[in-house]
Amino acid sequence: xKAFLTRRKSLxxxxxxxxxxxxxxxxxxxxxxxxxxxxxxxxxAADSTMAKLSNAGKITIGTKFDQPLFGQKGLDGKPxxxxxxxxxxxxxxxxxxxxxxxxxxxxxANREEFLKQGKVDMIVATYTINDKRKxxxxxxxxxxxxxxxxxxxxxNNSITKPEDVKGKNVCSxxxxxxxxxxxxxxQAVLVPAATYSACLEPLxxxxxxxxTTDNVILxxxxxxxxxxxxxxxxxxxTKEPYGIGLKKDDTAFRMWINDQLEAFAKDGSYKxxxxxxxGTVIKTAPELPTIDRY
Numbered sequence: 001x002k003a004f005l006t007r008r009k010s011l012x013x014x015x016x017x018x019x020x021x022x023x024x025x026x027x028x029x030x031x032x033x034x035x036x037x038x039x040x041x042x043x044x045a046a047d048s049t050m051a052k053l054s055n056a057g058k059i060t061i062g063t064k065f066d067q068p069l070f071g072q073k074g075l076d077g078k079p080x081x082x083x084x085x086x087x088x089x090x091x092x093x094x095x096x097x098x099x100x101x102x103x104x105x106x107x108x109a110n111r112e113e114f115l116k117q118g119k120v121d122m123i124v125a126t127y128t129i130n131d132k133r134k135x136x137x138x139x140x141x142x143x144x145x146x147x148x149x150x151x152x153x154x155x156n157n158s159i160t161k162p163e164d165v166k167g168k169n170v171c172s173x174x175x176x177x178x179x180x181x182x183x184x185x186x187q188a189v190l191v192p193a194a195t196y197s198a199c200l201e202p203l204x205x206x207x208x209x210x211x212t213t214d215n216v217i218l219x220x221x222x223x224x225x226x227x228x229x230x231x232x233x234x235x236x237x238t239k240e241p242y243g244i245g246l247k248k249d250d251t252a253f254r255m256w257i258n259d260q261l262e263a264f265a266k267d268g269s270y271k272x273x274x275x276x277x278x279g280t281v282i283k284t285a286p287e288l289p290t291i292d293r294y
Contacts, residue, residue: 034085034276035099036092036269049253053121054094061087062106062114062123062245066197068220069278070126079103083124085273086143086244086264090122093260107195109175112136115247122257123245126214128177129292138250139243140257142289143270146214147236148178151221151229153203159210159232162186169208171199178213181238188212196221204228214240216278223281241289258291 044051053059063083064071070081088098106114106125114120115137126146129139150170152159159165163186170188172179173196182188191208193199199211200221211218215236222229246254264270265288274285 034088034272035097036089038092038097039095042093042095044256045252048256049121049247049250050094050256053096057096058100058102059091059094059096059122060102060104060120061091062104062111062120063087063125064107064195065105066195067126067217068224069216069281070220071124072220073105080277082144082274082277083126083242085277086270087122087124089264089269089273090124090244090257090260108173109194111245115245118247122253125245126217127243127245128214128240129243130177133245137248138246138254139292140246140254141243141261141291142241143244143261144216144242144286145289146216146240146242148181148212148238148240149215149218149236150232151203151211151218152209152232153206154226154228154230156209156232161233161235162212162237164232165210165212168210170210170212171202171208172196172212173199176213177238177240182212216282219281220278241292243292255293258293261288262291264288 042054044054063079065073065079067081071079071083072081074080088101091098091101104114104120106120106123111123111125111127112133115123129142133139150159150162150165162182165182165186165188168188169191170182171191171193172182174192174194179190179192183190191202196211196213196217199208202208203211210232215231218231222231244257270288271285279285
């Protein structure tokens with residue numbers, strides 16, 4: 001079944017010479033990390049999640065550790081990227097400085113469970129909002145909208161659109177939205193992996209013909225190895241609104257974070273977070289999407 005291709009020109013393969021992102025979980029990054037101003041003695045309703053976290057003076061945030069531009073573990077063991085900066089901005093509004101954030105790696109397969117089990121207080125991890133996930137967790141946002149794309153070896157000209165992967169081996173992450181889409185809509189043969197970086201060697205060795213996930217994630221990989229990989233086309237074929245994952249039915253926390261996201265867009269901190277991280281490769285700064293206040 002053919003899906004409508006969202007034709008959006010992408011600047012995703014424009015590489016920055018200064019970018020030094022590593023593709024391994026222990027790699028370094030040249031992305032600027034910031035410590036946003038911390039709110040002094042913020043006031044919240046006594047029984048709210050905001051009050052509990054603010055009073056504790058610390059927060060645990062789940063993010064990706066292997067995704068250039070959005071969440072990647074640096075040489076100092078701390079993640080950097082756009083998702084990380086959004087997490088730090090929210091923590092700062094709770095009165096929590098960046099050095100009091102505990103970062104926990106959350107991969108696609110464990111995000112809902114980590115929230116349910118209380119292993120993290122929130123998740124900012126290229127986490128697509130969809131109705132199925134909303135039955136298990138809540139989402140603030142969206143704070144960014146990506147789109148699914150395909151990455152292939154530089155010498156592969158046979159795949160230019162999702163219909164071209166029918167019957168072919170395609171790597172994606174277990175439990176992810178892109179993995180389900182590429183199988184259900186385009187009849188690819190899924191080669192599952194725990195992380196997207198784990199798909200790189202199978203692609204390089206031609207055990208798979210493509211990797212699929214969101215365009216901004218693939219752009220990070222291409223920017224690091226432009227002689228090895230490329231995006232199959234400049235089109236995306238889904239819309240992937242990224243939300244901040246929260247424990248189910250914590251409405252007050254969700255609404256408060258939504259308010260903060262809109263404030264970040266107005267005061268310029270959202271734009272700065274982008275420019276300091278993903279904006280080193282993707283030069284066009286996004287606008288904050290319309291918040292889904294369900």
